[in-house]
Amino acid sequence: MQKLFLSTAFILAFSYYGKAEELLDTDVVDQEIVQEDLPPVLPNDSYGTVDSRLNQLEAQVQKLTDKIEVLEHRLKVKNETMMAPIAPSLGKKPSETLSEALTPTTSDATTLRTDDAQTLYAKAQEFLALGEYDTAENALKELIKSYPKDPLVINAKYWLGETYYVQGDYRRASVSFGEAYKSYKMIEKSTDPKDKEAKKLSFAKAPEALIKLVFSLKGLGKTDAACATLDQLQEEFPNQAQNVKKMVEKAKKDLTCSKK
Template identity: 35%
Template sequence: MTRFDARRPLACAAFAAALVFGAASAGAQDGALAGRVDRLERDLQLLQRQAYQSTQSGGGGDLTAEGAASLYSKVSQIEEQMRDLTGQIEQLNYKIEQTQQRLDRMQADVDFRFQSLEKGGAGAATGAAEGAPAAQQPPANPVSGSTVGILGQTRSAGAPPVAAPAENAAEAYRDAFNLLKKADYPAAETAFKSFLQTYGNTEYAGNAQYWLGETYYVRGQFDQAAVAFADGYKKYRKGPKAPDSLLKLGFSMRKLNQTDKACVALEQFLKEFGGAPKVQIDLANKARTEMKCR
């Protein structure tokens, strides 16, 4: 006759409590992140209004085109932070969902065991055997397990491990961008350079190249900024930061007193990216007016 271990329900209860606490904690983090997104949205709206007002003021406005571009750069940083926070919220929601699924499986397993005991105890052993896979089933997103499986197949199937590099790229990009947010521009420069050397073929590369240029631009290193922005435009022309890179290339050239090249860059921006946000179009037109471009 199968002996019932009274400690098992207690252990299950303790584990379930830990899962519930983890889900509650994740939910609290979710709420906190949502609050941060709301605050960033308010900041973004304020900056966008300031940028719009500056572009509507014409040549006699309080801000030069470069000053307005700096304001737009701040807007871009806030948008980047919002995307990052939104991604974190999605990850937390996924974790909460997975935790709930694990709780449901555990509850079903415990119910099955108690039903077996109530029927006479003879089915307890069978219940344990049948219920074990559900109780021991790993989470639906086993990162380490998936990575091991892919690496194990690499030699025979010839498929490179895709998931781990993508995750590493996202983490490395986030680390570099956090340095930029802290205004630690030398460290951010180093981090973005390292990122581009390692993850230059990932979806984050175009953005990283643009922000590398910004680390130079904000420090007045306009020659290096021009090179970085030119690379961002040429190498990642189809990327989301290509318009920004070309626009800032024009401003960098203007800072270097290379007015002709600045005018050419801004004219190319207007021709190629006519559908860019209005604030960018207005900035380019304002700069061309100030430089008296033909």
């Protein structure tokens, strides 16, 4: 029986490591999951009981899971960056162009370029892909503050939540994901041309914001609120994209929600 428990734990640990290697085959990040992260071979007399061995394996699996989540986040940013609105000077380093995005091009110091929101958004995506979360946060906050009516604001609020979430700041992440969802609902039935453009750009982000809100609430230990949000997501968005479906299934497994 002890061998069965340990074999199951090892299979789980190595399955997570295999997923990490698959992600690392892409050119998303330079980060590596090194050999020391794998569960060591345990001598018969290294640990006391089966429980202590399983607890150590569980901790190691969780460590790998956390690293995989960061890699998945960067892969997602990489993919979405490729589809982001084209901004000027993308060939330069992000650090060189973020300040330029806020620099007036006329003698009037109060006049900013009309594409500044686009530039800030694209630069924030680049910083996210590089793992420079503080700089990405600043760019997204500047966009939201300076261009509150821009169609990219809902997406910016979502990605602001991601910068917090990937760093384990679940409180601020839950606020940003909640604001992204609320902003989308406010324009959902609007016929204003700008709102229609915003809906087109952010339609996919509404259910994504809700499911990430679920995980943020879980991270805060607010299981009841997380379960209620999960129910809300499934009621409002029954036809979910594949990535959302996968996160919903994961949330169902992670949460112990009471059935209606």
